Amino acid sequence: MDARKTADKAPTKKETSVKRNSDRELVVTRKFNAPARIVFDAWTKPELLMRWWTPKSFGISFLSCEIDARTGGSYRFQFSHPAMENPMTFFGKYIEVKPHSCLVWTNDEGGGERAVTTVTFEERDGATLVTMRDVYPSKDALDAAIASGSTSGFGEAFEQLDDVLPALKA
Amino acid sequence: MVQFQETLLNSTFAALSDPTRRGVLEQLWRKDASITELAEKFDMTVTGMKKHVGVLENAGLVATEKVGRVRTCKLGLRALAVEAAWIEKHRLLWAARFDELDKVVEEVDRKEKSGGRKKNG
Numbered sequence: 001m002d003a004r005k006t007a008d009k010a011p012t013k014k015e016t017s018v019k020r021n022s023d024r025e026l027v028v029t030r031k032f033n034a035p036a037r038i039v040f041d042a043w044t045k046p047e048l049l050m051r052w053w054t055p056k057s058f059g060i061s062f063l064s065c066e067i068d069a070r071t072g073g074s075y076r077f078q079f080s081h082p083a084m085e086n087p088m089t090f091f092g093k094y095i096e097v098k099p100h101s102c103l104v105w106t107n108d109e110g111g112g113e114r115a116v117t118t119v120t121f122e123e124r125d126g127a128t129l130v131t132m133r134d135v136y137p138s139k140d141a142l143d144a145a146i147a148s149g150s151t152s153g154f155g156e157a158f159e160q161l162d163d164v165l166p167a168l169k170a
Numbered sequence: 171m172v173q174f175q176e177t178l179l180n181s182t183f184a185a186l187s188d189p190t191r192r193g194v195l196e197q198l199w200r201k202d203a204s205i206t207e208l209a210e211k212f213d214m215t216v217t218g219m220k221k222h223v224g225v226l227e228n229a230g231l232v233a234t235e236k237v238g239r240v241r242t243c244k245l246g247l248r249a250l251a252v253e254a255a256w257i258e259k260h261r262l263l264w265a266a267r268f269d270e271l272d273k274v275v276e277e278v279d280r281k282e283k284s285g286g287r288k289k290n291g
Contacts, residue, residue, distance in 0.1 A: 014268075014272065015265075016261060016264050016265035016268050017261075018257055018260055018261040018264065026257065026260060028260075028261075028264045030264070030268045032268075032271065032272060032275050032276075033272075033275075033276060033279070034275035034276060034278070034279040035279070038275050038278050038279050038282070039271075039275050041278070042271055042274050042275050042278070048274055048278070051270065051273075051274050052267055052268075052270035052271040052273070052274050053267060055263070055266035055267050055269070055270055056270075057266055058263065058266065128275075130268075132264075
């Protein structure tokens, strides 16, 4: 593997790819120069996750981070942003946890049945490919989410457009 | 040109101000649908749904095509542009997160390796 030939300080260029699959879901992939065990830890240990989940360039900071990465366990993240009066809370349950290979969690902050996030970790020659996808558990759940007026990312994009439009008109 | 853009912005803004119309876009983002299907999903009359779709169509957010007796609705060019912008925003967020994650895992990896060397040596 190329990644192993290069020195630690000069890793191969790793690109984050995002694509929409046929079900119109987004799939994010990225490769890391470390064994799956370490990458998995970075997704399940609060002290590690807090170091990367809120990139500085986005101006968000962690207030608290609780993770119980066991099947049936739960997580709760709380963030603050200078532009927001109240902190944002994200929480849900781990539906499936296979150490070092797979994490599946629900996104419950919006209420109702929401998208389920699946992250897989595939190790090859010391490097790890991470694949993340958002999937609705069932057609009914998806319909319910739509009927309840909850917004997925796409809805969010339109809400942001709403914010932008009056400014453009001014 | 400026006036045309302003008209387009006004129509987009009006089209998005209604929760049902947002819901329709959300639905069409996942799957094309006929007016009748949309009317059923949003529990309204076909006539009512036609009006909503008409507003979305005028704003370029929805495109419709009539095949036989069924009018099928799908995302319009303007909606596709918004979607592309959202995907790019999503990609930027994850790219930024993963750049930070990279630093974390490589640091842990390095520490483990140097720790291992000490033990062995």
